[in-house]
Amino acid sequence: MDNIRYRKGISNLDKIDGEIGKKVIDSLKNISPETGQFIIEFAFGDIYERKILDLKQREMITLSSLITQGDTHNQLIVHINGALNVGLTRNEIIETFVQCIPYVGFPKVLNAISTAKEVFNSRK
């Protein structure tokens, strides 16, 4: 039975992404619940559970990957919130985007900063 992976995953998802993470999973309920299950068990149960890197480092890596691939506005909203939840500061998040400029150019960084602004404002 896989329910250890599932329970670890739910616990990590809750700790990292909170309410917004749960909403992503809920939105999959009537259309592809197994995709929700894979996110919980594989992404959050297997990967985020691993040692060597802490959650702040994992969110920094995730933000760098999302900004680089583009077309990830919704995922950036989830993970900028997640990054703040696990303790990255607003400055560290913006600086993560700035560090990407020489590697991806300005357009993707401008999109990400604009999304960050949206998230920061939404958290007052």
Add this chain to the structure above:
Amino acid sequence: MDNIRYRKGISNLDKIDGEIGKKVIDSLKNISPETGQFIIEFAFGDIYERKILDLKQREMITLSSLITQGDTHNQLIVHINGALNVGLTRNEIIETFVQCIPYVGFPKVLNAISTAKEVFNSRK
């Protein structure tokens, strides 16, 4: 005069990428020396010089961005070396790639791990 940016950049490039970084700049000499100058002044003089994140974090972000965009075999060689030079362990580098699996899938991660193997072996 811009030579403060240039001197800071050379110093950061040397500290981070060492011999391999110098070889990249040298390879540009007869074809596009200004691109070499922009890498030194902008990437290494302006960006890597900034506070808030340390060099280990900056290399972690750089690796995540390079793996995600793909077609960066040569740049991964430079920056896996760079990551080791500034103090990331082999395990932390591999774990950075593993953290990207849920966001980019296996193909890019397999390419990056194979490049890491090449670099680790080249450093004995």
Add this chain to the structure above:
Amino acid sequence: MDNIRYRKGISNLDKIDGEIGKKVIDSLKNISPETGQFIIEFAFGDIYERKILDLKQREMITLSSLITQGDTHNQLIVHINGALNVGLTRNEIIETFVQCIPYVGFPKVLNAISTAKEVFNSRK
């Protein structure tokens, strides 16, 4: 004269994408009618007309390509409708996206599933 290719293309476009396909072509009328013509003659007249694969397979391939390249919300709307029109089931469309998870990661698949939901609801 190319009007065989054009007539075949219009017929395939109509069969596959229906009203929505016609709207794409119409939207090009005053700005780039030749782009509309190339879509009809080349994409739908030359490519979709070929043998070896049937239209259900062609739409499955198209969906896989659109989801992988990202930033294709409007095209996914057209081709999820197209996939349904040529006989793929809702489950087969979602499963096509799920099969992409190991190769592209979760963000692009979540975007596609959310677009599918939109299309499925719009068709009652």
Add this chain to the structure above:
Amino acid sequence: MDNIRYRKGISNLDKIDGEIGKKVIDSLKNISPETGQFIIEFAFGDIYERKILDLKQREMITLSSLITQGDTHNQLIVHINGALNVGLTRNEIIETFVQCIPYVGFPKVLNAISTAKEVFNSRK
């Protein structure tokens, strides 16, 4: 215990990718064995095991995704072999690439056809 997923995964990997798949997993042994485990358990144990689409359809989708993301020469070698192993014909594989032309353009398709040539020749 996860060994049902692992056993299913190994069985699917063996059926689909054969020797070449085993070599990918072996290449990870000394550097990131867990990535090998995730490929087996998640990609081949969870995803390829699912119903609704058969293995020929899954390989067709995989090829479409690999060609679209680019920088997947090694993965295309594995999955063109895989596609042949599960029963797609050479013509169907090439036609899958041709169907992608209107969506990704010629460069990626030319790369994929050249890789297919390499694989077809290697199999006699």
Add this chain to the structure above:
Amino acid sequence: MDNIRYRKGISNLDKIDGEIGKKVIDSLKNISPETGQFIIEFAFGDIYERKILDLKQREMITLSSLITQGDTHNQLIVHINGALNVGLTRNEIIETFVQCIPYVGFPKVLNAISTAKEVFNSRK
């Protein structure tokens, strides 16, 4: 002191992007003013200032790069305006997109044409 680069950059930004360019820089004020400074000094002060290519050619290249990477709706709005400001005609802009079709496929070109329509209409 870097203010020569800054002054050249502001002057180029003003000439090329006009009001819209200033709005991009302003939007960065409270969240990442240095990103605004890098855009001015590096992109517009160092790069656009160079000889060999004129501003019409530089905007043509920029449009080609933006359309190809995708997820650049906002940047296309800025640079379609910029292209018109430096003297490219509407037909030349659309033709730049059409030239990309064989290299990137139809989806990205359709997105770009739709953005161009939006910009052309906004300028009366």
Add this chain to the structure above:
Amino acid sequence: MDNIRYRKGISNLDKIDGEIGKKVIDSLKNISPETGQFIIEFAFGDIYERKILDLKQREMITLSSLITQGDTHNQLIVHINGALNVGLTRNEIIETFVQCIPYVGFPKVLNAISTAKEVFNSRK
């Protein structure tokens, strides 16, 4: 009959890409001759034949698109040669890549410059 498009395409392909273009088409003979035909008829017969932009501008756009999408080493070799054949200078080609730096970052530009070096040397 389509042979006007074919004849125009062959003539453009010959003028632009010369021997190297013919080799690309030849390499498709035994595996996907129709892909060769589509390149000739659609890319070179329909698109390169159009007015509004000249061949130097078309190659500049093509280079910008190829560098931005990545994984186009072979296509860059063809089109850097093509660009030289239609009259772009070596400096203009390198400058095209430099103009892309703010939009795609350094890695893709470094790859392109290294390919240009290879092509320039191969032409004496």
